[in-house]
Amino acid sequence: xxxxxxxxxxxxxxxxxxxxxxxxxxxxxxxxxxxxxxxxxxxxxxxxxx
Amino acid sequence: xxxxxxxxxxxxxxxxxxxxxxxxxxxxxxxxxxxxxxxxxxxxxxxxxxxxxxxxxxxxxxxxxxxxxxxxxxxxxxxxxxxxxxxxxxxxxxxxxxxxxxxxxxxxxxxxxxxxxxxxxxxxxxxxxxxxxxxxxxxxxxxxxxxxxxxxxxxxxxxxxxxxxxxxxxxxxxxxxxxxxxxxxxxxxxxxxxxxxxxxxxxxxxxxxxxxxxxxxxxxxxxxxxxxxxxxxxxxxxxxxxxxxxxxxxxxxxxxxxxxxxxxxxxxxxxxxxxxxxxxxxxxxxxxxxxxxxxxxxxxxxxxxxxxxxxxxxxxxxxxxxxxxxxxxxxxxxxxxxxxxxxxxxxxxxxxxxxxxxxxxxxxxxxxxxxxxxxxxxxxxxxxxxxxxxxxxxxxxxxxxxxxxxxxxxxxxxxxxxxxxxxxxxxxxxxxxxxxxxxxxxxxxxxxxxxxxxxxxxxxxxxxxxxxxxxxxxxxxxxxxxxxxxxxxxxxxxxxxxxxxxxxxxxxxxxxxxxxxxxxxxxxxxxxxxxxxxxxxxxxxxxxxxxxxxxxxxxxxxxxxxxxxxxxxxxxxxxxxxxxxxxxxxxxxxxxxxxxxxxxxxxxxxxxxxxxxxxxxxxxxxxxxxxxxxxxxxxxxxxxxxxxxxxxxxxxxxxxxxxxxxxxxxxxxxxxxxxxxxxxxxxxxxxxxxxxxxxxxxxxxxxxxxx
Numbered sequence: 001x002x003x004x005x006x007x008x009x010x011x012x013x014x015x016x017x018x019x020x021x022x023x024x025x026x027x028x029x030x031x032x033x034x035x036x037x038x039x040x041x042x043x044x045x046x047x048x049x050x
Numbered sequence: 051x052x053x054x055x056x057x058x059x060x061x062x063x064x065x066x067x068x069x070x071x072x073x074x075x076x077x078x079x080x081x082x083x084x085x086x087x088x089x090x091x092x093x094x095x096x097x098x099x100x101x102x103x104x105x106x107x108x109x110x111x112x113x114x115x116x117x118x119x120x121x122x123x124x125x126x127x128x129x130x131x132x133x134x135x136x137x138x139x140x141x142x143x144x145x146x147x148x149x150x151x152x153x154x155x156x157x158x159x160x161x162x163x164x165x166x167x168x169x170x171x172x173x174x175x176x177x178x179x180x181x182x183x184x185x186x187x188x189x190x191x192x193x194x195x196x197x198x199x200x201x202x203x204x205x206x207x208x209x210x211x212x213x214x215x216x217x218x219x220x221x222x223x224x225x226x227x228x229x230x231x232x233x234x235x236x237x238x239x240x241x242x243x244x245x246x247x248x249x250x251x252x253x254x255x256x257x258x259x260x261x262x263x264x265x266x267x268x269x270x271x272x273x274x275x276x277x278x279x280x281x282x283x284x285x286x287x288x289x290x291x292x293x294x295x296x297x298x299x300x301x302x303x304x305x306x307x308x309x310x311x312x313x314x315x316x317x318x319x320x321x322x323x324x325x326x327x328x329x330x331x332x333x334x335x336x337x338x339x340x341x342x343x344x345x346x347x348x349x350x351x352x353x354x355x356x357x358x359x360x361x362x363x364x365x366x367x368x369x370x371x372x373x374x375x376x377x378x379x380x381x382x383x384x385x386x387x388x389x390x391x392x393x394x395x396x397x398x399x400x401x402x403x404x405x406x407x408x409x410x411x412x413x414x415x416x417x418x419x420x421x422x423x424x425x426x427x428x429x430x431x432x433x434x435x436x437x438x439x440x441x442x443x444x445x446x447x448x449x450x451x452x453x454x455x456x457x458x459x460x461x462x463x464x465x466x467x468x469x470x471x472x473x474x475x476x477x478x479x480x481x482x483x484x485x486x487x488x489x490x491x492x493x494x495x496x497x498x499x500x501x502x503x504x505x506x507x508x509x510x511x512x513x514x515x516x517x518x519x520x521x522x523x524x525x526x527x528x529x530x531x532x533x534x535x536x537x538x539x540x541x542x543x544x545x546x547x548x549x550x551x552x553x554x555x556x557x558x559x560x561x562x563x564x565x566x567x568x569x570x571x572x573x574x575x576x577x578x579x580x581x582x583x584x585x586x587x588x589x590x591x592x593x594x595x596x597x598x599x600x601x602x603x604x605x606x607x608x609x610x611x612x613x614x615x616x617x618x619x620x621x622x623x624x625x626x627x628x629x630x631x632x633x634x635x636x637x638x639x640x641x642x643x644x645x646x647x648x649x650x651x652x653x654x655x656x657x658x659x660x661x662x663x664x665x666x667x668x669x670x671x672x673x674x675x676x677x678x679x680x681x682x683x684x685x686x687x688x689x690x691x692x693x694x695x696x697x698x699x700x701x702x703x704x705x706x707x708x709x710x711x712x713x714x715x716x717x718x719x720x721x722x723x724x725x726x727x728x729x730x731x732x733x734x735x736x737x738x739x740x741x742x743x744x745x746x747x748x749x750x751x752x753x754x755x756x757x
Contacts, residue, residue: 008183011160011163012160012187015156015159015160016156018156019152019153019156022152023149023152026145026148026149032099032101033099033100033101033102034101035100035101036080036098036099036100036101039076039077039080039100040077040080040100041077042076042077043077043078043080043081044081
């Protein structure tokens with residue numbers, strides 16, 4: 001029983017963290033250009049200014 | 051298009067403009083455009099959206115949109131200025147639904163963890179504690195995620211109607227209330243898991259529905275050409291300045307280059323040219339107009355540059371009449387009731403009276419009001435239209451995804467439902483049965499050598515006729531010849547030297563009644579005729595529609611001569627010289643005699659008819675008005691997608707009906723269990739997820755339906 005007192009809050013907290021992160025990602029337009037993100041990995045960044 | 055955002059550090063304000071760049075295909079294109087633009091003076095930042103093939107540029111207000119467009123074109127990409135997409139207003143609603151879905155998913159998983167322990171035999175204090183924890187999670191989750199349903203149910207009840215959301219809301223609220231009571235009194239059964247899971251599955255259906263709408267609207271938004279975002283205006287001192295359409299005023303003089311659209315109605319002051327009015331009136335032949343003639347906004351200047359004095363802008367143009375007609379015509383369509391809501395009309399009263407009867411029966415038998423209420427809630431939960439809520443959107447999303455891969459964008463689920471019901475097809479001629487732009491018809495008169503020269507000359511020009519010749523020659527895999535001293539003679543054509551001889555592609559010496567172009571190599575001359583051709587497999591597509599039980603006929607604003615040519619070639623009945631108003635009336639007559647009309651059209655003049663018909667489809671080359679009024683847009687040159695979408699829509703409705711049958715079959719097994727009081731929260735949870743999975747699995751069979 002005493003384990004539950006720690007484990008349940010921990011489980012809920014981790015779930016809330018995941019939820020919070022998803023909300024953050026949506027607010028910052030992380031899902032706006034999914035195909036683009038896949039393509040941008042391939043860009044050769046040698047001549048980019050920064 | 052100009053969202054003004056204040057800049058934190060700079061004193062000026064940045065403006066964001068968006069451009070459609072359909073040619074973005076790879077990572078290299080992204081890098082080329084972004085690196086190319088970011089160095090330019092006045093441009094603060096640029097960002098390519100690969101999924102939507104758009105570029106968003108944040109720049110100083112001094113830079114006009116057409117300058118930015120030229121910069122993108124200088125990098126080797128064709129670009130179009132994008133207006134605020136009028137279809138994208140509802141985008142925020144899907145985001146809200148996704149958030150609600152995420153919260154419901156979080157709640158469902160955590161409550162389920164606690165519930166599993168309760169089902170495994172937790173008793174006494176542990177069970178009470180777990181019920182309290184579940185309540186603690188469930189109440190805020192239901193309050194947040196249930197809002198879309200509660201709001202819609204409240205709206206329906208306020209107008210004395212009922213829809214799918216009414217039984218859902220009542221079921222969820224009753225289950226939550228009863229579970230809270232059970233928890234407070236230390237009872238054995240709490241339905242928090244069931245209520246939250248129900249919300250999760252139903253929200254999944256709503257999110258699917260919303261994503262399908264957004265995807266199609268984004269696709270169509272990228273096609274919108276925004277007929278003329280503005281014009282080059284001549285100022286008194288002789289210089290020119292770019293003026294956006296909304297800032298044009300009567301009396302201004304616009305320079306209209308060949309190949310551009312008119313931004314406002316006006317009178318030609320200088321020059322003469324032929325104009326393509328096909329999107330406005332349906333006339334396929336180019337109209338020659340000279341000084342003093344009236345030209346309308348939205349028409350395309352085909353041959354040579356002219357100066358036009360603006361007489362009417364914005365609301366006053368000839369376009370506004372059509373917009374008013376469309377508003378009137380589109381009103382009846384809002385009366386269409388979607389199949390899920392039609393099902394709910396019978397479903398909701400049946401379920402509610404069943405639950406009420408169960409409650410009354412157990413009260414009479416003497417089970418006590420607590421036990422009776424528990425059973426009534428179990429009936430509500432088990433019959434809650436979980437599978438029904440998923441049955442329709444899942445099938446429609448899979449079907450529209452399959453259609454999208456074939457180049458048909460369906461705007462929403464109700465369009466598929468209405469498409470399946472259509473039993474008569476009306477076609478516009480220009481731009482719908484025909485391609486809507488001239489193509490050269492006698493290329494075979496040219497020798498290989500002449501073709502190579504013609505292509506090389508056509509490539510160097512942006513003139514619409516050159517573009518048509520270029521496209522046709524490139525389709526034959528012709529390699530352009532190497533030319534020297536290529537130059538454009540305004541109003542005449544392209545001139546160059548090939549192998550020492552002068553070559554030219556331009557205006558023919560004697561003009562024909564249709565569009566033509568003259569190629570001269572040395573002293574040889576060949577006239578190229580351009581005509582608006584019938585779409586490649588129009589006859590086959592019409593035959594397939596006929597086989598599906600949709601007889602077709604033509605209704606066109608063009609003159610009788612050109613209409614009968616097409617009508618004879620395709621073997622259809624036809625009506626020519628029809629005004630937009632008459633098109634709407636023809637559709638009304640057909641609907642009054644019991645037909646459900648499918649209208650296929652592209653022009654501004656078809657806009658009211660597209661809005662008035664039971665369901666409508668427009669080609670991707672259609673006017674903005676046409677694409678916004680239509681329920682679906684197809685992008686290929688072939689007409690086959692029209693027949694294909696009818697087939698797919700009917701398959702979809704078959705699957706939807708199967709899903710309904712499955713959901714009802716499941717209820718026939720589950721309801722007696724609930725009525726006899728044998729349903730525990732565990733059984734409810736298993737039944738609910740199982741029926742949803744079966745329905746979604748059945749819908750996935752539509753994936754290969756568009757073949």
